[in-house]
Amino acid sequence: MRHTKIVAWSVLTLVLVWIAACVVRGPDAVKQHLWWSGLGPVLPHDTFPADCSLCHVGSDWQSLASDFTFDHETETGVPLPGAHARAACILCHNDRGPAGVFQRKGCAGCHEDVHTGTLGGNCEDCHQQNDWHPSEQRIRHDHTRFPLLGVHASTACHRCHPGAEVGRFVPTDPECVSCHANDLARTTFPDHFAAGWVDRCDRCHLPRTWTQAQQNP
Amino acid sequence: MIRIVALVFAGVLAVAPLRAQQGSKETQTVELRVASQRPRGVLVDRGSVDGLAVGDRVRFLRRTGGEAVGRVVELGERNALVALDDPNAQVELGTRGEVRVPVSRLAPEVPRIAPNPETAETAPDLPEHPAWKNDDEAWQDGEPLLAHVVPLRPDERAPSLSGRVWSSADEITSSEDDRTDGFERLGMSLRADNRFGRGESIGVDLELNARRTDVPDNDDESETHLRIDRASYAIGNSRFAVDRFEFGRFLQRGLPEFGVLDGVEWGRRLTGGDRVGASVGYMPEPDQDFESGHDFQAAAYYRWVFDESEVFSASAGVQKTIHHGDSDRDLAIAKVEYFPNDGWSANLTTWIDYYTSGDQAKGPGVDITQAYGRVAHRDDDGNSLGFVYTHLSIPEIDRNDVPQLTAAALADDRNDRFAAEWDRGLAEDLRLRVVAGLWSDEFESGSDAELAVRRSKLWSDAGRGELSLFGTRGRFSRTYGARARYAREDEFGAWTCDYEFAQNTIDEFASDNNELPQHRLRVGRDWHSSGGWSFACDIEAWLWDQETAFALHLYLQRSF
Numbered sequence: 074m075r076h077t078k079i080v081a082w083s084v085l086t087l088v089l090v091w092i093a094a095c096v097v098r099g100p101d102a103v104k105q106h107l108w109w110s111g112l113g114p115v116l117p118h119d120t121f122p123a124d125c126s127l128c129h130v131g132s133d134w135q136s137l138a139s140d141f142t143f144d145h146e147t148e149t150g151v152p153l154p155g156a157h158a159r160a161a162c163i164l165c166h167n168d169r170g171p172a173g174v175f176q177r178k179g180c181a182g183c184h185e186d187v188h189t190g191t192l193g194g195n196c197e198d199c200h201q202q203n204d205w206h207p208s209e210q211r212i213r214h215d216h217t218r219f220p221l222l223g224v225h226a227s228t229a230c231h232r233c234h235p236g237a238e239v240g241r242f243v244p245t246d247p248e249c250v251s252c253h254a255n256d257l258a259r260t261t262f263p264d265h266f267a268a269g270w271v272d273r274c275d276r277c278h279l280p281r282t283w284t285q286a287q288q289n290p
Numbered sequence: 291m292i293r294i295v296a297l298v299f300a301g302v303l304a305v306a307p308l309r310a311q312q313g314s315k316e317t318q319t320v321e322l323r324v325a326s327q328r329p330r331g332v333l334v335d336r337g338s339v340d341g342l343a344v345g346d347r348v349r350f351l352r353r354t355g356g357e358a359v360g361r362v363v364e365l366g367e368r369n370a371l372v373a374l375d376d377p378n379a380q381v382e383l384g385t386r387g388e389v390r391v392p393v394s395r396l397a398p399e400v401p402r403i404a405p406n407p408e409t410a411e412t413a414p415d416l417p418e419h420p421a422w423k424n425d426d427e428a429w430q431d432g433e434p435l436l437a438h439v440v441p442l443r444p445d446e447r448a449p450s451l452s453g454r455v456w457s458s459a460d461e462i463t464s465s466e467d468d469r470t471d472g473f474e475r476l477g478m479s480l481r482a483d484n485r486f487g488r489g490e491s492i493g494v495d496l497e498l499n500a501r502r503t504d505v506p507d508n509d510d511e512s513e514t515h516l517r518i519d520r521a522s523y524a525i526g527n528s529r530f531a532v533d534r535f536e537f538g539r540f541l542q543r544g545l546p547e548f549g550v551l552d553g554v555e556w557g558r559r560l561t562g563g564d565r566v567g568a569s570v571g572y573m574p575e576p577d578q579d580f581e582s583g584h585d586f587q588a589a590a591y592y593r594w595v596f597d598e599s600e601v602f603s604a605s606a607g608v609q610k611t612i613h614h615g616d617s618d619r620d621l622a623i624a625k626v627e628y629f630p631n632d633g634w635s636a637n638l639t640t641w642i643d644y645y646t647s648g649d650q651a652k653g654p655g656v657d658i659t660q661a662y663g664r665v666a667h668r669d670d671d672g673n674s675l676g677f678v679y680t681h682l683s684i685p686e687i688d689r690n691d692v693p694q695l696t697a698a699a700l701a702d703d704r705n706d707r708f709a710a711e712w713d714r715g716l717a718e719d720l721r722l723r724v725v726a727g728l729w730s731d732e733f734e735s736g737s738d739a740e741l742a743v744r745r746s747k748l749w750s751d752a753g754r755g756e757l758s759l760f761g762t763r764g765r766f767s768r769t770y771g772a773r774a775r776y777a778r779e780d781e782f783g784a785w786t787c788d789y790e791f792a793q794n795t796i797d798e799f800a801s802d803n804n805e806l807p808q809h810r811l812r813v814g815r816d817w818h819s820s821g822g823w824s825f826a827c828d829i830e831a832w833l834w835d836q837e838t839a840f841a842l843h844l845y846l847q848r849s850f
Contacts (some may be wrong), residue, residue, distance in 0.1 A: 080673045085588075088535065109591070115528060122322075122323040122325070122384070124325045124369070126325065127323065127325050127335070127383065134442070135442075135447070140383060142383065142384065142578075143384070144353045147353045149504070150409060155818075155820075156314070156824075158824075160498070161450060161452060163450060164336055168528040169527055169529075173599075174598075174600050177599075177600070177601070177631065178600075178627075179629075185541050185543075186546045187541060189547050189548075190546060190547045190625075192662075193664055194637065194664070195664075201816075203816065203824055204456070204818070204845070204849070206456075206458075206826055206845050206847065208826070208828075212773075215737050215740070215760055215762050215769070216725060217707075217729070217738075217762075217764075218705065218707075218734075218736055218764050218765040219732060219765060219766070220762045220764050220767065220769045220792075220794075222794045223794075223808065224464060224466050224809065224837065226808065226832055226839075227462050227464055227830075229462065229471050229501075235577050236576040236577055238497070238499070238577075239517075239576050239577070239578075241549075243660075243682055244660075244682055244684045244693065245693065246435070246695060247766075248701060251693050251695075275766050275796055275797070275798045276799060276800050277799075277800065279796055279804070280806065281835075281836055282467060
């Protein structure tokens with residue numbers, strides 16, 4: 074039955090995709106040279122010097138001189154911070170669209186958002202531009218309803234955010250038992266379930282360690 | 291009288307050549323560039339046809355600031371050798387320069403000669419040449435034939451390979467039950483573009499990781515995972531192909547909010563820049579395994595853009611998921627983005643769930659599960675002001691994607707936050723940053739604030755410092771503290787040192803002993819090479835009133 078449903082959904086979706094592909098205007102109806110008004114080489118050469126051999130060598134236009142340098146900020150006004158300075162030109166200047174459109178969108182213009190839009194577009198809050206390695210995310214936690222107190226500050230992210238490794242940090246429930254259900258289940262003395270102590274752990278436990286608790290008066 | 295006339299005449303004769311000489315000295319600036327370096331100087335890309343002559347003074351404007359001056363010593367038709375006044379001076383390739391040349395040297399415009407109607411009438415009849423035209427698609431009527439450089443087609447473009455390999459290690463040891471945590475990761479990301487000359491892109495992202503937790507009184511935990519984040523083949527979406535297809539495992543491109551997919555996505559760019567697309571396949575569970583096969587999805591979207599510059603756009607999409615064969619989530623995404631060139635930016639994304647009578651916790655109806663909105667302005671001096679709003683509740687779905695909650699909690703759980711961020715330069719080396727936020731959930735509301743002063747060129751030209759004061763009224767606690775940071779950059783990276791103190795008060799703890807002071811010290815170093823190597827290392831220590839913890843973080847990456 075389940076298999077039948079899946080096959081049915083697949084067929085239905087493919088049919089819809091096929092219909093959509095047929096209904097919308099096809100490539101023949103699009104004047105391709107009007108895609109972008111600045112169409113030409115993906116890198117505008119208007120302001121470059123007349124001597125092509127300054128940059129190009131060999132018999133094709135793809136080979137650049139070994140000593141080729143280009144000061145992007147001076148020449149274009151757009152700085153290339155961090156690893157961007159080492160990136161191949163074609164990663165941004167390619168035939169998938171004008172680089173200016175990508176740049177206007179910030180990081181999202183070129184980088185996939187593995188957080189699927191849930192964390193916003195200010196990538197530099199956590200990532201730095203030399204190697205994209207995130208750091209100091211813990212400080213960001215001070216701007217939530219759950220600042221990292223006590224041992225929470227030294228706890229690996231995935232303990233509370235199971236999808237942290239793939240960039241997924243929400244949704245997360247801040248109630249203690251959401252993460253400490255196993256600790257609650259292991260409790261034998263006193264018997265928390267018998268006493269009805271199954272929530273509001275912070276009434277007796279400070280976020281130092283579970284073994285230090287005081288009995289609720 | 292005759293003598294007076296003679297003197298005036300003589301004066302006119304004397305002044306006339308002088309005026310003519312002055313006229314010949316009217317000059318025009320000719321811009322040039324350094325084309326190559328020679329033992330005796332530098333070769334520039336202008337020559338006699340541009341009005342240069344031996345002996346002309348040339349001024350070079352270095353990109354890094356400063357000038358170099360030289361004199362033309364050899365002249366070609368389209369280049370010239372310039373000897374620098376300072377033979378030890380270095381002028382890089384491509385450096386701009388300028389020379390002032392007399393206008394008289396510049397080639398006069400050749401007057402157009404009107405055809406002689408009599409001659410034209412008597413000329414023999416010649417076969418009329420068909421109109422010259424340029425077949426390049428970039429060429430338009432009315433342009434010179436050589437107006438554009440021909441854009442490379444994918445089959446004319448060389449294939450390329452880029453990516454990175456990285457590894458990290460996080461080791462944490464805590465006095466709490468003598469606990470230790472270790473997490474080692476090895477990852478690889480590859481992009482092969484145009485490998486078969488069709489403009490396609492092949493992407494592979496892999497990660498192998500191992501984690502372990504040792505707590506003496508409990509069972510040790512140890513896990514190893516190999517996760518494939520991407521293995522996909524994409525083709526199209528270039529100026530030569532309006533359709534784009536991607537197969538395999540990948541993050542959906544049309545609306546990334548739909549998540550990672552094991553399947554196929556199609557998209558088409560329409561006239562004017564609008565896009566439409568659809569996708570079908572399985573969604574891997576978003577955890578450390580990315581296990582797939584449980585959740586089938588079908589999605590479609592439309593993106594409207596105001597014009598080709600995509601300054602303003604609006605997107606809408608729907609996604610239907612099926613969990614183990616049973617209907618699960620009906621999700622709609624609505625997104626608006628505004629990115630003009632004047633420093634403003636605004637975007638709003640909403641996740642809207644549709645529930646039926648089968649969704650017992652939420653009940654039938656429509657619910658905005660999640661929203662993210664931001665409006666900000668940033669000027670050329672780096673001053674910025676931004677406002678952020680986020681809303682989050684937990685959707686009622688069967689997919690292994692959300693915390694396991696009771697029906698009541700599932701129905702009521704929510705969190706809304708509104709924040710403002712302000713960053714302003716107070717002086718050349720001094721900046722102020724203020725962050726303030728308000729939050730509200732199903733039980734309580736609270737706030738947070740941080741005020742930071744940043745000083746560059748502190749104690750050295752490469753040093754910078756930051757002092758922050760912060761406070762948070764959280765769901766379970768109140769926190770006040772201060773944070774100080776000093777960083778010193780060098781040619782390869784930076785040293786950083788942080789100290790933070792926070793005084794925490796636990797709200798519900800049924801005792802006066804509810805204060806928890808917390809110290810944090812961190813020393814780090816990052817290093818980057820021009821060859822693509824990156825290395826980062828930091829040591830972190832936390833000290834509470836009774837417990838301590840230490841962490842070591844290492845990161846090594848090679849990008850290419």
